[in-house]
Amino acid sequence: xxxxxxxxxxxxxxxxxxxxxxxxxxxxxxxxxxxxxxxxxxxxxxxxxxxxxxxxxxxxxxxxxxxxxxxxxxxxxxxxxxxxxxxxxxxxxxxxxxxxxxxxxxxxxxxxxxxxxxxxxxxxxxxxxxxxxxxxxxxxxxxxxxxxxxxxxxxxxxxxxxxxxxxxxxxxxxxxxxxxxxxxxxxxxxxxxxxxxxxxxxxxxxxxxxxxxxxxxxxxxxxxxxxxxxxxxxxxxxxxxxxxxxxxxxxxxxxxxxxxxxxxxxxxxxxxxxxxxxxxxxxxxxxxxxxxxxxxxxxxxxxxxxxxxxxxxxxxxxxxxxxxxxxxxxxxxxxxxxxxxxxxxxxxxxxxxxxxxxxxxxxxxxxxxxxxxxxxxxxxxxxxxxxxxxxxxxxxxxxxxxxxxxxxxxxxxxxxxxxxxxxxxxxxxxxxxxxxxxxxxxxxxxxxxxxxxxxxxxxxxxxxxxxxxxxxxxxxxxxxxxxxxxxxxxxxxxxxxxxxxxxxxxxxxxxxxxxxx
Amino acid sequence: xxxxxxxxxxxxxxxxxxxxxxxxxxxxxxxxxxxxxxxxxxxxxxxxxxxxxxxxxxxxxxxxxxxxxxxxxxxxxxxxxxxxxxxxx
Amino acid sequence: xxxxxxxxxxxxxxxxxxxxxxxxxxxxxxxxxxxxxxxxxxxxxxxxxxxxxxxxxxxxxxxxxxxxxxxxxxxxxxxxxxxxxxxxxxxxxxxxxxxxxxxxxxxxxxxxxxxxxxx
Numbered sequence: 001x002x003x004x005x006x007x008x009x010x011x012x013x014x015x016x017x018x019x020x021x022x023x024x025x026x027x028x029x030x031x032x033x034x035x036x037x038x039x040x041x042x043x044x045x046x047x048x049x050x051x052x053x054x055x056x057x058x059x060x061x062x063x064x065x066x067x068x069x070x071x072x073x074x075x076x077x078x079x080x081x082x083x084x085x086x087x088x089x090x091x092x093x094x095x096x097x098x099x100x101x102x103x104x105x106x107x108x109x110x111x112x113x114x115x116x117x118x119x120x121x122x123x124x125x126x127x128x129x130x131x132x133x134x135x136x137x138x139x140x141x142x143x144x145x146x147x148x149x150x151x152x153x154x155x156x157x158x159x160x161x162x163x164x165x166x167x168x169x170x171x172x173x174x175x176x177x178x179x180x181x182x183x184x185x186x187x188x189x190x191x192x193x194x195x196x197x198x199x200x201x202x203x204x205x206x207x208x209x210x211x212x213x214x215x216x217x218x219x220x221x222x223x224x225x226x227x228x229x230x231x232x233x234x235x236x237x238x239x240x241x242x243x244x245x246x247x248x249x250x251x252x253x254x255x256x257x258x259x260x261x262x263x264x265x266x267x268x269x270x271x272x273x274x275x276x277x278x279x280x281x282x283x284x285x286x287x288x289x290x291x292x293x294x295x296x297x298x299x300x301x302x303x304x305x306x307x308x309x310x311x312x313x314x315x316x317x318x319x320x321x322x323x324x325x326x327x328x329x330x331x332x333x334x335x336x337x338x339x340x341x342x343x344x345x346x347x348x349x350x351x352x353x354x355x356x357x358x359x360x361x362x363x364x365x366x367x368x369x370x371x372x373x374x375x376x377x378x379x380x381x382x383x384x385x386x387x388x389x390x391x392x393x394x395x396x397x398x399x400x401x402x403x404x405x406x407x408x409x410x411x412x413x414x415x416x417x418x419x420x421x422x423x424x425x426x427x428x429x430x431x432x433x434x435x436x437x438x439x440x441x442x443x444x445x446x447x448x449x450x451x452x453x454x455x456x457x458x459x460x461x462x463x464x465x466x467x468x469x470x471x472x473x474x475x476x477x478x479x480x481x482x483x484x485x486x487x488x489x490x491x492x493x494x495x496x497x498x499x500x501x502x503x504x505x506x507x508x509x510x511x512x513x514x515x516x517x
Numbered sequence: 518x519x520x521x522x523x524x525x526x527x528x529x530x531x532x533x534x535x536x537x538x539x540x541x542x543x544x545x546x547x548x549x550x551x552x553x554x555x556x557x558x559x560x561x562x563x564x565x566x567x568x569x570x571x572x573x574x575x576x577x578x579x580x581x582x583x584x585x586x587x588x589x590x591x592x593x594x595x596x597x598x599x600x601x602x603x604x605x606x
Numbered sequence: 607x608x609x610x611x612x613x614x615x616x617x618x619x620x621x622x623x624x625x626x627x628x629x630x631x632x633x634x635x636x637x638x639x640x641x642x643x644x645x646x647x648x649x650x651x652x653x654x655x656x657x658x659x660x661x662x663x664x665x666x667x668x669x670x671x672x673x674x675x676x677x678x679x680x681x682x683x684x685x686x687x688x689x690x691x692x693x694x695x696x697x698x699x700x701x702x703x704x705x706x707x708x709x710x711x712x713x714x715x716x717x718x719x720x721x722x723x724x725x
């Protein structure tokens with residue numbers, strides 16, 4: 001009798017080897033440097049691409065299978081949430097402003113990341129990293145799509161999200177995330193991998209996708225919870241790859257160390273500055289809070305990042321120098337950010353407000369060394385004035401940092417009463433910075449940052465009005481023209497939450513959801 | 518040693534997985550947050566396929582963990598039988 | 607350092623003086639008053655008298671603050687790029703030596719913001 005012998009399946013390691021090695025070939029009639037023209041100019045030396053290994057050992061067949069399962073789950077949750085008017089179950093309508101910020105500030109970055117990894121994958125001669133970049137490129141476009149789909153439901157009911165991509169390319173504060181990614185994608189493929197794959201994904205995205213998304217769930221937003229965690233499950237893979245990239249590059253050649261260290265220093269700081277937005281989302285924009293920005297920072301950067309850099313010490317990598325300044329800013333960052341958007345609420349596509357008394361008590365408790373002393377008096381004054389019908393709207397444009405493009409709102413390390421000013425003279429012009437770190441980044445590559453499209457300067461150059469606008473006519477209102485250019489409707493998309501259409505509609509609809517009318 | 522961690526979505530798929538992780542890593546600390554559970558361990562955390570299979574009563578591919586994974590920290594080594602997170606220093 | 611690049615990498619700065627239609631940029635910050643989250647950027651003609659900055663532009667920009675009306679301009683201290691500086695109110699920006707993208711700060715002794723919080 002014939003025994004049916006089950007064919008032995010390959011183990012995970014063997015499967016990974018078969019599916020990611022020997023897929024390429026050595027060119028015979030073209031030179032390697034013509035096919036991969038960006039492999040040497042950054043100064044990184046790679047001797048053996050096969051040393052690259054994905055520790056998840058994920059192969060394309062398994063990738064499709066699990067990604068498809070993630071999508072099925074995600075869209076089932078989204079459909080259920082939307083079908084049942086889930087938007088009316090969020091804690092209160094102030095929460096929805098985080099979603100507006102997310103779709104206009106972050107989702108377009110996912111799309112750029114998709115392009116960036118497609119480009120980097122094309123440039124690397126090794127099959128292992130090419131497969132990893134392909135997966136990550138697909139992940140990133142999935143994130144952009146699922147975020148847009150999730151937020152589309154909110155867009156049916158609330159203001160400010162209707163033209164998020166148009167806004168992303170033009171609006172003053174959105175130039176911060178946009179220029180961050182533009183900086184990364186215009187660097188070489190190795191710097192891109194270190195900037196996004198390592199510094200952003202490994203060191204920083206946890207802060208956005210873990211405590212903030214957990215906070216979204218806590219505030220009843222199943223849509224954001226599901227796209228956020230679904231995205232972060234891919235990020236877990238990206239983080240692992242980001243760490244492998246660093247180890248791989250450093251193991252290939254000792255000359256790579258100083259280059260990689262400089263990139264880590266630069267991109268940790270650049271990414272941290274972008275996370276300023278997340279700091280205020282956590283401390284000010286979640287009506288129910290899970291943890292403070294400072295607590296999240298301590299867990300995900302200080303503890304986790306500390307462990308990471310201790311582990312990398314064997315390669316000679318050290319904790320980025322900016323960590324010292326960041327430690328001083330953690331008591332201040334979210335308050336300074338929220339103050340900024342409170343100032344410029346007339347020019348944003350989301351609403352701001354003064355925290356209520358309970359929220360101020362929470363802020364005092366979470367920030368005992370800073371809130372009552374520096375920020376509570378400011379916010380109480382704003383509240384008093386708003387109650388008298390004199391809500392503060394700052395209409396004069398701010399000075400920006402040439403590197404991070406954030407208004408110069410940050411204070412001197414160790415002195416929260418003084419704005420930090422730094423400047424450099426370069427080729428007969430002055431350039432201004434929010435910090436020593438943004439200044440050092442400029443000084444290393446001034447030709448890159450002199451091109452910065454700084455929104456305030458662009459407005460003054462007359463480049464941010466709708467086509468055909470004549471700014472010389474009598475009674476010209478520059479703010480109105482700029483809002484037109486942004487496709488923001490004044491009085492609807494901007495200003496304080498108090499009295500907004502969103503607030504009124506949410507109250508009315510929630511009333512209908514709980515009573516028979 | 519530094520802390521390694523893994524965070525999973527809170528749902529019926531992950532309940533037995535968390536139980537298996539705690540069985541295999543008795544010193545691990547389980548932190549429950551809204552919609553997620555984060556498991557911290559000192560220096561090393563091992564997730565074993567067999568333990569999960571015993572608890573769920575079916576065969577399990579450790580790569581299925583991707584579906585409910587939120588994030589993790591540490592160097593990773595994954596085989597058919599085990600997924601290990603660790604720091605070298 | 608030069609930008610690592612595959613070919614010559616040189617670009618015009620985006621904020622050259624000639625792009626501002628006859629104006630030059632002047633940045634002004636008020637020390638100890640962070641109710642205004644950042645210093646301001648203004649496009650001014652270089653021929654504008656400095657008095658117009660103090661008497662017209664600054665009240666528009668900073669007038670919301672209750673301290674602003676209390677300023678005694680004769681005691682105000684000025685700083686240019688962080689160093690002490692004395693403006694001549696009746697001379698133009700150019701005659702005062704102000705160039706495109708210069709940054710001024712002023713301190714108003716005795717005024718330290720809302721409840722002394724430097725807000």
